Amino acid sequence: MKVYFIGAGPGSADLITLRGARILGQVAVVLYAGSLVSREMLVHCRADAQIINTAKISLNEQEAHYAYARDQDLDVARLHSGDPSIYGATAEQMRRLDGLGIEYEVVPGVSSFVSAAALLNAELTKPEISQTIILTRTAGRASPMPERESLRELAAHTTTMCVFLSGGQLSGVVAELLVHYPPDTPAALVHKATWRQEKIWCGSLGKIVEEITPRDWELSTLLMVGAALNRDAGTESRLYAAEYSHLHRKAAKKATA
16 A cells, blocks of 8 residues: 655646656545645546545544555555645655555656746746745745745845745735835736636736735735846856857857958
8 A cells, every 4th residue: 555645736637747647547545635736637536536635624534544545455646736845735644654654655746836937938047147946935824934934034035936825915925025126026926827717917026016906816826026037138048059068069160260
């Protein structure tokens, strides 16, 4: 018996990995976070699979399902939105599985920040503009943020930043970022990337609050900010420059007079 933590991707059923879809089609029990994972993803499950929505049950109840599957020798797929390693609440489950003596494996997935960048046709790291991406989130009742990771402190780097779950506190988030980012810094809001309800706003950081209705972006919204979002910013990579040599290619010879 084994538990597979599978990254379901951002929402669209065809953005799960081949490995994840294959495992879903094999296991007898599927636990999925119904509040975050699109039901479209369940199309990959086998017809007779027992499907449990974990949005409605506690961690103790989830542990009971794992224990039952162990006793019945049934493999389990645990579907998490995006990639399980980012805000997946997987570590606490793994500790419970260790206590139950159950083997587990993680199958990575496509994170929503990567999906959002794809929707924007954006490269988040550009030469001489930004080579660092900060992934963070806003504080919530379920899990507060460490003091040393406040948005204001992170914003001091003025690099590309992706703020998960930012919609419900958008005004405050923008105010914190504006302490360091110039108001004309490119920004984007992406709500439910690749879902049917997908919604995108693009503009400048200083204009967000006056140009959108905050309540329309309260849940499952990602805020992206940074100069790298400017299409015209950045220089060409030296890696592909004609005069640049590396292990796989010699530089072109300069023409002589």
